[in-house]
Amino acid sequence: MTRFSNLERLLQSSETIGIDRASRVVVFSDLHLGDGGRNDEFLRNAQLFETVLRQRYLSGGFSLVLNGDVEELFKFDLDTIQAAWGNLYELFLSFSGNGFFRKLYGNHDHGLLEDDGYCLASSLSESLALRYEEETLLLFHGHQASPFLNEPCTFSSRALFYLLRYFARPFGVRNYSVSYSNRKRYAIERTVYEFSNRYRLISIIGHTHRPLFESMSKLDYLNYRLEELCRSYAPASAEGREAIEIEIVEIRSELESCYRSEFRKSLRSGRYDAIAIPSIFNSGCCIGKRGITAIEIEDGAIRLVFWTRDGSNGRQPGERLNPAEELGKSGIYRVVLNEDQLDYAFSRIRLLA
Numbered sequence: 001m002t003r004f005s006n007l008e009r010l011l012q013s014s015e016t017i018g019i020d021r022a023s024r025v026v027v028f029s030d031l032h033l034g035d036g037g038r039n040d041e042f043l044r045n046a047q048l049f050e051t052v053l054r055q056r057y058l059s060g061g062f063s064l065v066l067n068g069d070v071e072e073l074f075k076f077d078l079d080t081i082q083a084a085w086g087n088l089y090e091l092f093l094s095f096s097g098n099g100f101f102r103k104l105y106g107n108h109d110h111g112l113l114e115d116d117g118y119c120l121a122s123s124l125s126e127s128l129a130l131r132y133e134e135e136t137l138l139l140f141h142g143h144q145a146s147p148f149l150n151e152p153c154t155f156s157s158r159a160l161f162y163l164l165r166y167f168a169r170p171f172g173v174r175n176y177s178v179s180y181s182n183r184k185r186y187a188i189e190r191t192v193y194e195f196s197n198r199y200r201l202i203s204i205i206g207h208t209h210r211p212l213f214e215s216m217s218k219l220d221y222l223n224y225r226l227e228e229l230c231r232s233y234a235p236a237s238a239e240g241r242e243a244i245e246i247e248i249v250e251i252r253s254e255l256e257s258c259y260r261s262e263f264r265k266s267l268r269s270g271r272y273d274a275i276a277i278p279s280i281f282n283s284g285c286c287i288g289k290r291g292i293t294a295i296e297i298e299d300g301a302i303r304l305v306f307w308t309r310d311g312s313n314g315r316q317p318g319e320r321l322n323p324a325e326e327l328g329k330s331g332i333y334r335v336v337l338n339e340d341q342l343d344y345a346f347s348r349i350r351l352l353a
C-alpha cells in the first residue's frame, strides 16, 4: 500500500467518457445540502445556484458533474434533504439530456451507495475519467488522498461520522466541514498533485473548498502574473508599458488585500515545487459567503469561474482583475478567475512533469 494506492484504484476503476473541443462540461462540488432551514449552509446560495444552473449551464448545453459532498449527511437525513431540495434534484437529472450527468460522492455523502431510495442513484459513482484526445482528466472528490481516510469505512471514520452527526446538529455548528487545517489541505493537494504528475493527467477535486487553477492558489497566480508582466515590460511599446503599469498596480493592491483579509484561509502556497505543473484543479465550493465557484470546460478551454451577486457596485478587491459579466438581467455576475487551453495545460504536464 503506497500513498497513491487509493488514487490508482480510482484511475483503474473509473468510467470513461470521451469529450472533444465541442464538449461543454461544468463541475461543482461541496454543496452540503441540508434541510433548507437556518443550519443549512447551502441555503444562502440556493437561488443563485439554481439560476446559474438553469440559465447558463442547462440552456447552454453543458453536461454536469457534481464532485462530492453534495449532501450534508453528517448533520441531516437523506429524506429531509431530498424533501427540501426536490426541485434541484430534478434539475440535476435534466442535464443528461445535454450529454451526461454524474454525481460523484465525497466523505459527507458516501453512504448513499447502499441507499436504494436515493434519487440520483443511477448517476452515482466515486470517480469519472474524461478522455480528451489522448489525455485524461480524472474527477474525484479528493478525500481519497487524505492520509487519515485510506479506508472509506474504517471504524474510526464511521465513529467520527456518527459523533459529528450527533453533536453538530443540536448545536448548529456551522462550517466545521471547512475548518480544515491548512496542513491537512496541503497534504491532500500535494498527494493529488504528485499522483497527477506521475500519471501525466489532470485531476479535478473539491473537498478542501479551496479553488485551485493549474495547481496554483490565488496568491501563486498573482505572483506568477507579476513576474510575467515585469519580464514583458522592457520590450513593450509605450502603450504596452502603460497597460502593464496599470495591471501591476491592480495586482499589488490585490496581493495586499489577500494578506489583509484571507491570511488564515488561503495564503498557503499551492505550488509544490519550483515549477508549477498544471495538473491539479479544484472547483472550490458552493457555500461561500459571497458566492460559488465552478470549473467550466468549453471550446477546448478550462476555466475557474466565480458566480456572485456582488456585481459592478459591490465589487470586492478579489475580482478587480477580471470584469464581472451579468447573466441576462438576473443580478448575478460571472467572473472568470482564470482560463487556459487544455492543450496548453497538457503540453506543460507532458514536458515538465
Ligand SMILES: [Mn+2]
Residues within 6 Å of the ligand: 068, 069, 106, 107, 108, 141, 143, 206, 207, 208
Ligand atoms: Mn469533503
